[in-house]
Structure formats: C-alpha cells, structure tokens
Amino acid sequence: MGRTLTYPKRDANTVNRYKHRATYDLGAIHSIINSSQVLHVSFSPGPPDPFPAILPMIGTMGSFDYPSAGLDEPLDCYLHGYVSSRIMNLARKAEGDGLPVCIAASRVDGLILSLTPNSHSYNYRSAILHGYARPVTDEAEKLWAMKLITNSVLPDRWDHTRVPPDNAEMSSTVILKVKVVDGSGKIRDGGVSDERKDKNNNDVTNRVWTGVVPVHELFGDPVPSPENKVSGVPEYITSFIADMNKHNRDYAVTAVNVGLPVEEQY
Amino acid sequence: MGRTLTYPKRDANTVNRYKHRATYDLGAIHSIINSSQVLHVSFSPGPPDPFPAILPMIGTMGSFDYPSAGLDEPLDCYLHGYVSSRIMNLARKAEGDGLPVCIAASRVDGLILSLTPNSHSYNYRSAILHGYARPVTDEAEKLWAMKLITNSVLPDRWDHTRVPPDNAEMSSTVILKVKVVDGSGKIRDGGVSDERKDKNNNDVTNRVWTGVVPVHELFGDPVPSPENKVSGVPEYITSFIADMNKHNRDYAVTAVNVGLPVEEQY
Numbered sequence: 333m334g335r336t337l338t339y340p341k342r343d344a345n346t347v348n349r350y351k352h353r354a355t356y357d358l359g360a361i362h363s364i365i366n367s368s369q370v371l372h373v374s375f376s377p378g379p380p381d382p383f384p385a386i387l388p389m390i391g392t393m394g395s396f397d398y399p400s401a402g403l404d405e406p407l408d409c410y411l412h413g414y415v416s417s418r419i420m421n422l423a424r425k426a427e428g429d430g431l432p433v434c435i436a437a438s439r440v441d442g443l444i445l446s447l448t449p450n451s452h453s454y455n456y457r458s459a460i461l462h463g464y465a466r467p468v469t470d471e472a473e474k475l476w477a478m479k480l481i482t483n484s485v486l487p488d489r490w491d492h493t494r495v496p497p498d499n500a501e502m503s504s505t506v507i508l509k510v511k512v513v514d515g516s517g518k519i520r521d522g523g524v525s526d527e528r529k530d531k532n533n534n535d536v537t538n539r540v541w542t543g544v545v546p547v548h549e550l551f552g553d554p555v556p557s558p559e560n561k562v563s564g565v566p567e568y569i570t571s572f573i574a575d576m577n578k579h580n581r582d583y584a585v586t587a588v589n590v591g592l593p594v595e596e597q598y
Numbered sequence: 599m600g601r602t603l604t605y606p607k608r609d610a611n612t613v614n615r616y617k618h619r620a621t622y623d624l625g626a627i628h629s630i631i632n633s634s635q636v637l638h639v640s641f642s643p644g645p646p647d648p649f650p651a652i653l654p655m656i657g658t659m660g661s662f663d664y665p666s667a668g669l670d671e672p673l674d675c676y677l678h679g680y681v682s683s684r685i686m687n688l689a690r691k692a693e694g695d696g697l698p699v700c701i702a703a704s705r706v707d708g709l710i711l712s713l714t715p716n717s718h719s720y721n722y723r724s725a726i727l728h729g730y731a732r733p734v735t736d737e738a739e740k741l742w743a744m745k746l747i748t749n750s751v752l753p754d755r756w757d758h759t760r761v762p763p764d765n766a767e768m769s770s771t772v773i774l775k776v777k778v779v780d781g782s783g784k785i786r787d788g789g790v791s792d793e794r795k796d797k798n799n800n801d802v803t804n805r806v807w808t809g810v811v812p813v814h815e816l817f818g819d820p821v822p823s824p825e826n827k828v829s830g831v832p833e834y835i836t837s838f839i840a841d842m843n844k845h846n847r848d849y850a851v852t853a854v855n856v857g858l859p860v861e862e863q864y
Contacts, residue, residue, distance in 0.1 A: 344647050349680050369706045369720070369813070374640035374650040381610050383728040383779075384640040384650040386702035390720075414615050436652035440635045443817075445835075448760045449748040450767040454635070454656075462649040482715045494714045494802045501716040513649075524823040531825060536760045541828040545839065546818035547635070551709075552847065555854050556809040557790040559797060566807050569711075573811065581818065588821050 337404060344462055345514040353518050359404030361517040362393045364459035366403065366484065368437035369549075373411060375419055375433045375465075387419055391435070391508075392484035396473045409435055409461055409510040410468075410477040420506045423465045430464030433510060441521065441584045443545040447530040447537065455544065455587045459517040463510040477507045488568045521587035546584035551576055603670055610728055611780040619784045625670030627783040628659045630725035632669065632750065634703035635815075639677060641685055641699045641731075653685055657701070657774075658750035662739045675701055675727055675776040676734075676743040686772045689731045696730030699776060707787065707850045709811040713796040713803065721810065721853045725783040729776040743773045754834045787853035812850035817842055 338356040339345065347354035355361065365371065374386045391411035395401040413420055423431040442455035468474045478497065479490045497505070524542045531537065551573040554565045604622040605611065613620035621627065631637065640652045657677035661667040679686050689697040708721035734740045744763065745756045763771070790808045797803065817839040820831045 344643065344649055344651065349683055370704050370722070370724075372638040372640075372652060372702050372704070374638075374652050374700065376642055376650050377610065382698040383610055384642050384698070384700045385610065386638060386640050386652070386700045386726055388702065388704040388722070388724045417615055432648040432650070434640065434650045434652045436638050436654065438636050438638070438654040443751060445752065445755065445820075446759075446823075448763065448767065449744060449756060450763055450771065452748060452751065452755075452759075456636070456654070458636075458654045460652055478715060482718065485709060485718065486711065489711065489718075490715060493712075493718075493806050494796055494799070497714065497716055501714065505716065523821075524825070526825075530760055533760070537825070537827045539828070540759050541822070541832050541835065542826045543820050543822040543831075545820045545835070548816055548818065550814055550816040550847075552812035552814065552850060554711075554809050554811045555789075555851075556807070557712075559790070559792075559803070560808045561803045562805070562807040565809075569807065569811070581816075584818060585821075 337406070339515045342514050345460065345516040347516055347518060350518070350520070353520050355517040355519060356515070357404070357517070358406065359402070360519070361459045361461070361515045362403040362407055364457045364517055365409065365435065365437045365461065366393055368439060369485070371411070372436045373419065373433055374436070375422060375431055377418065377422070385418070389413060390481060390485065392481055394477065394480045396476055407512070409463065409512060410481060411465070411508040411510065412478070412481045413506050413508060415504050415506050419465070420467060420508070423508055424467055426466070429511065430466040433463060433465045435461040435463070435510065440547050441587045442547050444524055445545065446524040446542050447526045447540050451524070451526050453520060455521050455584070457517070457519050459515065461510065461512050461515040463512040465508045465510045468507040468509050474502070474507050477509070478505065486569065487572055492566065492568065521590040523588055523591070544588045546588060548580040548584040550580070603672065605781045608780050611726065611782040613782055613784060616784070619786050621783040621785060622781070623670070624672065625668070626785070627725045627727070627781045628669040628673055630723045630783055631675065631701070631703045631727065632659055634705060635751070637677065638702045639685065639699055640702070641688060641697055643684065643688070651684070655679060656747060656751065658747055660743065660746045662742055673778070675729065675778060676747060677731070677774040677776065678744070678747045679772050679774060681770050681772050685731070686733060686774070689774055690733055692732070695777065696732040699729060699731045701727040701729070701776065706813050707853045708813050710790055711811065712790040712808050713792045713806050717790070717792050719786060721787050721850070723783070723785050725781065727776065727778050727781040729778040731774045731776045734773040734775050740768070740773050743775070744771065752835065753838055758832065758834065787856040789854055789857070810854045812854060814846040814850040816846070
C-alpha cells in the first residue's frame with residue numbers, strides 16, 4: 333500500500349458532475365482502461381474538417397522502461413494500428429510533444445431502474461486519459477508493445493502463436509505510444525436512488541418496479557476453425573474464459589450491493 | 599425494400615482500411631448506434647486546451663418530425679445530459695450550425711485467434727456519426743426525446759415510471775440534438791483468416807489453436823431494491839432480458855459462420 337498516485341486535476345479532466353463518483357487514482361483509471369476490449373481514441377484532424385474523429389482501437393497500459401511497474405504507477409498507453417491510417421500519419425507529422433489525443437474506456441455494469449426516468453442510471457466504470465501520441469520507432473520497444481497488446485486480449489497468447497512477426501508484419505503495424513498528461517475515472521455502483529417525495533407516494537411505489545439488472549460481458553464456448561489441427565481447447569484459453577466470466581459476473585452482481593448495510597444486501 | 603439510403607462519403611468518414619468491411623447505409627449505422635448502451639461523444643473544448651474531449655453518453659436515433667421513420671431513414675441523434683455540463687455549455691454557445699461532434703459506438707462480438715499475432719482480430723460492429731449538436735429548446739420535442747431515450751434503455755419503461763417529469767427535472771436535464779452530416783460503419787464477422795505461408799507450415803499449425811471465442815453482453819437476473827413494493831418482476835422487463843440475451847448470443851455465434859460454405863459452418 334503506502335502512497336496512492338493520482339493524476340493532477342486540470343480543467344480538462346476535472347469531474348464536475350457527481351463528484352463523489354470521480355477518481356483520479358492511477359490504479360483505478362489504468363485498470364478500467366486495461367479491462368476494456370476496445371478503447372475509443374479521439375483526435376482533431378484539423379481544418380478544413382470541423383469534426384473531431386474517434387477511432388476504436390486496441391491498447392493497453394505499460395512501461396517499457398520499468399516493465400514490472402504496477403497498474404498504480406505512471407504508465408504509457410500503447411495503441412495498435414495500421415501504418416497508413418490517418419491517426420498514424422497525423423502522429424508521425426505532429427509537432428511538439430506529439431498528437432494530442434483523448435482515450436476513453438467505458439463499461440456498463442447494470443441498469444438502475446428507479447421510480448422516475450430522471451433517477452434512472454447505469455452502474456458503470458469509465459475512464460479517460462489525455463496525452464500526446466507518437467509512433468514507437470525503437471524496434472525492441474515496438475516488439476515488446478506488440479506482445480503486451482496481444483497478451484492484453486488473451487493472456488499468454490503471444491507465445492502460443494507464430495512469432496516473431498516477419499519484416500512485412502513489423503512494417504505494416506504501427507504502435508502509438510501515448511505519454512499521458514492527465515486522466516480521470518468515474519465509477520457508479522450501488523442500487524436505486526430516489527427522492528423522498530416519490531418514495532413517499534404510494535400511488536407510485538405500488539406501481540413502479542425498482543431494482544437493478546446486472547449487465548456483464550460473457551465469453552462463449554470457443555469455436556475451433558475448420559483448419560485448426562490442435563485437438564481440444566488449450567488450458568490457457570479455457571481458464572481465461574472461465575476466470576473472466578466469473579470475474580465479470582461477480583463484479584456486476586456485487587456492484588448492486590455497494591453502500592447497502594449488510595442486513596439489506598440483496 | 600426499394601432504395602437504400604447511404605451517407606455521403608467525405609474525407610472525414612471514408613473508411614480506407616479493410617474497405618470491404620465498411621458500410622455507409624443509414625440502416626446499418628443507425629442500428630449499431632441504437633444497439634449500444636453507451637455512446638462515446640467527442641468534441642473540441644478549444645484553446646488553450648489542446649486535447650479533444652470524450653464523454654460517455656446515453657442516446658438514440660429518432661425523428662421528431664417523422665416519428666414513424668425507420669432506422670434506414672434520415673434521423674437525428676438525441677443525447678441525454680446534465681444542464682451545466684461542459685458539452686451542454688459549449689453546444690449552447692456554439693455559433694453556426696452548432697457544436698461539431700463525433701459520436702462513436704463499438705461492440706465486440708468475438709475474439710479471432712489465428713496463427714500469427716498480426717492476423718488476430720475481433721468480430722465487431724462499429725459506427726461513427728459526425729454532426730452539429732444543439733440543445734433542444736422546444737418543450738414538446740424535449741419531452742418526446744426524453745421518453746425515446748428512456749425507452750431505448752428498456753422498452754416501455756417510461757410509461758411504467760412516475761411521469762411526466764416535474765419542472766425541476768425538466769430544467770436539470772438537457773437533450774442535445776445532433777444534426778447528422780455524415781457517418782460510416784464497419785462490421786467484421788466470420789472466422790480466422792491466415793496467410794498461406796503460415797497455413798502450410800506444419801510446425802505452426804500443429805502447435806497453434808485457431809478459432810473464435812464469441813463475446814456478447816449478458817443481462818443477469820433482476821435484483822429488486824429493498825424498497826420495491828411490486829411483487830414479481832414485470833413481464834416487459836423479463837421479456838426484454840430474455841430477448842436481448844438470446845439476440846446477443848445468437849449474433850455472436852452466428853457471426854462466426856459468416857462467409858463459410860454451409861458444409862463447413864461450425
């Protein structure tokens with residue numbers, strides 16, 4: 333335990349609504365980013381295009397200089413992409429510290445069904461990071477990041493595939509490294525929350541069902557490809573699926589009870 | 599059937615990578631947006647802040663002028679937010695057509711585990727919209743959109759809650775209406791795809807398990823709140839959960855087989 337590192341609060345990342353749900357802890361924010369299968373990365377293409385752009389990308393937090401760093405320590409965000417994509421071209425040409433990006437990850441853990449539409453909500457975890465993106469040019473760092481990203485989708489998968497990538501594969505892949513400037517997270521858990529005036533209105537409470545519907549991601553049974561020659565699904569895959577399904581389900585169900593006195597947990 | 603409406607291809611929304619997976623059909627794009635529980639909305643706060651911002655928001659496609667319009671017809675995107683949030687202030691003050699935003703929705707339908715890290719992928723559906731956001735000022739349209747958004751989370755929920763919203767609820771809620779300028783979608787389905795050189799390498803194929811792990815969202819058993827007085831979970835909730843779970847699971851499993859000859863479907 334000891335110290336808890338937090339991101340500095342700037343205008344850009346300070347949460348103003350439902351402040352009690354906000355977190356600036358590196359550990360909490362990085363773990364939301366890492367538990368998301370897809371990250372949404374936004375950047376500004378610039379004039380004449382008035383619109384920001386969003387790309388769904390695969391990525392993960394890591395430190396090449398200190399590979400053993402924990403999730404609660406300063407980390408970079410590594411994103412995987414294709415060499416000629418627009419974000420890569422912009423990041424390559426960007427002046428100064430790199431291309432300014434915003435990285436977002438969100439997941440829904442439950443539907444909060446309360447007495448009024450206004451008090452409806454989700455249980456959720458969301459996080460954003462702001463930072464400057466640059467393509468990784470060091471070959472060793474690039475290979476290290478490619479392995480990190482592959483294993484972030486399925487632990488140990490890298491060593492169970494045909495590696496290392498050949499020259500064509502290395503040159504068609506670009507890894508963006510995002511130097512993180514700030515970040516914030518928001519977590520909503522618990523049950524229904526209604527106003528007294530509605531809770532005291534029998535006409536309403538006798539008619540409106542209130543509660544939580546837990547929501548989580550489920551990995552189904554692996555389907556071998558017609559060309560697969562390995563008999564049986566390897567243990568590192570089956571155990572990942574079993575662990576994730578249990579973890580995701582437990583999180584969604586446990587989140588419902590947060591904040592309730594023990595005797596009222598349901 | 600008849601005509602299929604498509605968004606115009608501009609620089610900002612034209613897909614350059616894996617073009618065969620791209621779609622510009624309004625129906626396909628709007629249905630990806632509407633099937634997402636969370637939309638990621640980006641906007642540029644502007645100087646001195648160099649970073650674009652991303653907000654997770656709840657929203658849905660709709661047409662106030664033609665409420666019976668189908669998903670494959672021109673629609674606006676309605677987003678739900680809090681009155682004093684930054685995006686609402688920017689949208690209120692925006693000149694011209696409104697605040698330029700990008701709206702993104704993505705979902706993962708399966709992990710594609712192939713012979714090399716480079717050929718790994720997801721089955722997924724993603725969509726983006728570009729448009730101009732303005733707060734809805736017409737009270738009738740605002741109330742209509744609030745009902746539409748609530749029912750997009752859980753069909754029929756609006757009429758099963760305490761409605762209409764009171765004055766305080768109406769004024770604390772802002773609905774953003776996004777006039778869509780263009781959009782695009784990307785859909786990846788099917789199985790593993792590897793290069794011949796790896797498929798012909800017995801050392802690799804004898805060692806590497808290949809296949810697809812379907813992924814989908816699962817709604818769990820509803821948990822009544824300690825204060826709930828309605829006995830039993832209402833049918834409109836249980837049937838929604840059953841339908842969605844079946845639909846989501848079927849999509850993820852069926853996606854694996856897309857493109858396979860019937861005799862090879864697995």
